[in-house]
Amino acid sequence: MNDAATESLTLEKVCIRLAGQALLQVNTRIAPGEVLTVMGPSGSGKSTLLAFVAGFLDSAFDAQGQVRLGEQNLLALPAEQRGIGLLFQDPLLFPHLSVAGNLRFGLPRHAPDKHRQIAQALEQVGLAGFENRDPATLSGGQQARVALMRLLLSQPRAVLLDEPFSKLDTALRQEMRALVFGQLREAGLPTLLVTHDEADAAAAGGPIIALG
Numbered sequence: 470m471n472d473a474a475t476e477s478l479t480l481e482k483v484c485i486r487l488a489g490q491a492l493l494q495v496n497t498r499i500a501p502g503e504v505l506t507v508m509g510p511s512g513s514g515k516s517t518l519l520a521f522v523a524g525f526l527d528s529a530f531d532a533q534g535q536v537r538l539g540e541q542n543l544l545a546l547p548a549e550q551r552g553i554g555l556l557f558q559d560p561l562l563f564p565h566l567s568v569a570g571n572l573r574f575g576l577p578r579h580a581p582d583k584h585r586q587i588a589q590a591l592e593q594v595g596l597a598g599f600e601n602r603d604p605a606t607l608s609g610g611q612q613a614r615v616a617l618m619r620l621l622l623s624q625p626r627a628v629l630l631d632e633p634f635s636k637l638d639t640a641l642r643q644e645m646r647a648l649v650f651g652q653l654r655e656a657g658l659p660t661l662l663v664t665h666d667e668a669d670a671a672a673a674g675g676p677i678i679a680l681g
């Protein structure tokens with residue numbers, strides 16, 4: 470995988486309004502390899518904040534403020550050029566592609582030695598030899614691991630996590646927290662996590678902000 474990233478993700482005086490009312494305000498900087506956890510009750514705007522950073526905020530919202538990766542103004546870029554990787558509670562693997570096909574989809578088009586990169590990624594998460602498997606034949610935890618490696622192979626500059634462990638059972642959740650946060654830290658990626666689960670926030674080990 471590529472060298473550790475070194476950029477911070479800065480949310481400066483972000484204020485998002487809905488129907489004329491302030492929904493949320495955030496002013497923070499996430500260092501490389503740090504996970505910032507955003508908690509808050511249902512409807513407090515957690516997913517809205519992620520949509521704003523990723524570049525697909527619905528036009529019903531009115532947003533102000535700055536979002537920067539390093540020195541770059543992300544708000545000036547369309548979603549696909551922001552370099553943001555996303556993980557949701559569903560792994561969202563493509564059902565018509567094999568495991569290798571899903572991972573290849575994450576790789577930049579001209580990435581060298583795709584075969585080897587895919588094999589290494591699978592090995593890194595204990596799935597060596599799973600290249601030709603149909604995602605539907607994988608357990609939830611195995612699917613989550615493939616989704617994580619697809620994200621990392623896409624070489625994001627920052628990562629957004631939206632309740633990524635909420636569908637896993639308790640034992641698996643602990644294992645996946647360690648794996649996901651460990652990999653993101655190692656890659657030096659600034660990460661924004663939204664969750665209802667205090668154990669997620671504790672495992673993330675970074676600052677916590679509360680909305681709502």
Ligand SMILES: Nc1ncnc2c1ncn2[C@@H]1O[C@H](COP(=O)(O)OP(=O)(O)OP(=O)(O)O)[C@@H](O)[C@H]1O
Binds near residue numbers: 511513515518
């Ligand atoms: N496209 C939209 N148009 C209008 N209002 C919306 C739209 N999307 C979300 N909302 C409203 O914006 C508010 C924030 O929603 P959001 O999904 O960000 O909350 P959340 O904190 O992620 O909630 P949950 O924890 O339940 O996922 C809610 O009141 C929601 O109903």
